[in-house]
Amino acid sequence: MFRIGLALVSTVVLVFTGYAYWTLRDLAGGLTSTDVIGSELSEPDGATDILLVGNDSRTDAQGDPLPEEVLRELRTTDEGGNLTDTMILVRIPNGGGRASAVSFPRDTMVRLTDGFGTHKLTEAYSRAQNDAREDLAAQGVSDERTLDRRSRAAGQRFLIENIERFAGVSIDHYAEVNLLGFYQITKAVGGVDVCLRAPVDDSEFSGAVFPAGPQRIEGADALSFVRQRHNLPRGDLDRVVRQQVFMSGLVRKMLSTGTLANPAKLASLSEAMQDAVILDKGWDLVSFAQQMQGIAARNVEFRTIPLQDNGDGTIDADPREVRRFVDDMLLSPEERQEQARSDPERVNVVVSVFNGSGVASLADRVSEEIAAEGFGAGTVEAVDSVSRTVVAHAPEEASTGALVSNALGGVPVEVDEEVAPGTVAVFLAPGYDGPGNQNFAGEGPMRLDGSASGQEQEAVGSPQNPITANGVPCVN
Template identity: 25%
Template sequence: MRRRDARPEGTGTAGISVARHGEDAEGTPRHMNVPKGLPLWLKIVTGVVSVALVAGVAFAAFWFIRLQSNITKAPLTAGESRDTSATVVNDKSDRLQILILGSDTRDGKNSQYGSAEDSTGYGHSDVMMLLDISADNKRVSVMSFPRDLLVDVPQCTDHTTNQTYPARRGVMINEAMAEAGIGCAVDTVNKLTGLEIDHFMMADFNAVKELSKAVGGVDVCVSDPVFDPDSGLRLAKGNSLVEGEQALAFLRTRHAFGDGGDLGRIKGQQAFLSSLTRKLKADGTLGNPQRLLQIADVVTQNLTVDEGLADVPSLLTIGGRLKDIDVSKVAFVAVPTQPAAVDINRLELVEPQASQLFAALQADLDLTTPGATSSPTATPTGSATESPSGTPTTAPPAAPAYNKAIQPVAVANGTGVSSRAQEIMAVLTGDGFTQSVSYLANPVEQTVVYYGSGFADVATDVATLLGIPAAQVQEAPGVSGVQLYMGTDFGTGTKYGSASVPSDVVNQTANDAVCQQVNPLYITQ
């Protein structure tokens, strides 16, 4: 006999199936059921997005770790020259100055280009360029320093060994980093130019080869068929696509272009970089994260940077800032030089052109606009005023009650720069003071316009023309006519207290496709 309440397991009073604890009506555990309120398409999309997110995080982590492990870093400076009180530069939005170096070390992958004895210590800087990016990302200047340029190297300390090396005078600029490291090259360029470099990047020979391969080659042009047995460069006349060894040879050759000197080599390097810039711009590489990562992977394996750039986001930030640049505003310049007086096989700065270029860079002027000037450091009393736009303006003077062409105006050059008076003389004669003369004078600190009896109006007009404050115009009984005594405070530019862009300072822009003139001694058939 069965009890009245004994029913078949799982069966209700009316024969309806009843779930056991933890099961649905069909006996399936509830925790294994998919929510029935979501449509199928949403379930699929949710799954795909989840997989994509996981893959994306894994991809980003892979590249971050890979690139980060590639990076080699070194101290930015080798002394106490940097102003530690200055605000740290914002790589994303501030004006940025990066020293680009090419190392001639022959170890590791570079051993095929010579023995270890060919480069000592940290090696020499085979290439030295200063990359200057404007804060608004609308202008870039690339200034090249010839490796044979004689400069003064400040005292430098090797932060690896803590050994301090004394200052040196009149040594080739490519030797600056040989003893104390890359930071000493940075300090040397800061001392030479009056600038404050924010970062550096140093690449070796292998970096050039691999980069040229990664972008699919770079277009270059030569005026004649050329062969340089030292570098291995061999090209037919006209345009060629170079990559790998030939790309490196094009950049390394010291004899094939121009007169066989370092200036011809610099022009070849600038032409190569101009072509590379155009290609990256046309291909949209800098705006393509995948392509940018591939190139970054190649470059970082052969790159040394300062601590401030020693992370992946910082490096990618630099590339991102350059992606929308107008190639006609990428200016390639070279420091003005001439054969050195102590050794014609070396180079020295040409003045006042070099100081004018450095002053224009310090003032952040557009080098592609010759004659562009900065606002004076102080508004000259009684002569110039400042317009609402910030551009200095000078009220047009009344017609002079004298003949400019017969006024005796002398320029006493006390700037310490022997050729400085020539530039000011050109301004004076161009304004009608055709009787102007110049001579060297003892150096003084402040510029003053002196005048003799009856020449006050002429002195005022000379001061106004050059933007010299009225407080620096003085009567001097011993002066016949007008004397402009130029001091060290007027060492550059044609307006007192302002900087200007020298004429013909730009070798080419990235918009120019320039064919290199082959040294006749290296033309081959």
């Protein structure tokens, strides 16, 4: 669920547009803080690293339960809570000039610390929080607010610890937004423009019911738009794309309409953030704003960790690949592309593409995309109908298959004894929606100002398949 980053984006846009540092000072004084980072400096890693978390908590930032009428307005109930449905790591190189944000899908399977075992990443926060709450109660702590505050801090620290371990970073700052915060912030700015490729009806789950095409959404509608993962072609992966596009749309709205130059809207935005945003204790927002001042909106990109969609509601990600990917975020886009092309693990792999989708020339385009990622080009040909898109690799070469799968947005991987060592076969089925598809938009880098980069930008705006609405990428 996407509520994160809205507070940070509001701060960043304030700086981009040069408005009112006094607003930041007043805002910082009213936000709820949590002591989850500590006073000591983090390990030097060449960047300021910020973890942005969207929590489906049914409480406000102070821990008070949301009233029933508010829950109805949010199209939810008091069941559930404290699952971190959205986690984004923002990396700002010490030299400034640009920033990168990477999404960690909620269903990514991760081996958690402290003996919790392997679970979905979304459960890390709640498992540690529940465990801490039981320990505190056993120690005689009975005050509900104290139980909530201290157990919630334990969950936040545990999530930070596990993402640091998984991604190989040292997190410097933490920001968390809940259901109420997302609702209020989108209302305060007057809605965000989005575009859907096809109509959706997810009334049974998220409440998302939208027509195809461009539309402006806010409040409960916006919440449903970014919460939906059922009845989407790629489930949570499509939701991640929606979240990234929505964030860029929010910035575009603020910049184009002068939201942050409007005193009334500034007041509403500040009030909304104070109700539902939690920051780590000691985060100096004014200093951070000054650090961000030299970063233009086009120099902030959104990406997603390398992954493999298992097709069963879970996602696998190799920690080694994730750490390398996160390290590479500190490079410029040109440096990243050059590094991928010279990577021996890619250069020595020959990838053939077999088109069973029925879409003419799709295999050629996919092969070109794969070659651009540094892999060798193999056979390209049409085959009889394929039931599902899959990356097939030789026995004992799962890591090679995973590399190609990651380049294609995390399509399923399987071993095939007929595939020769050092080669990979990609089989394209009807409905393939990754790189090389004319309608592809979102899996590659998405900039903060809403524009895509590289070849994805050309595909999104191609005359043969125009799928944008006034510069807003259309998504599933």
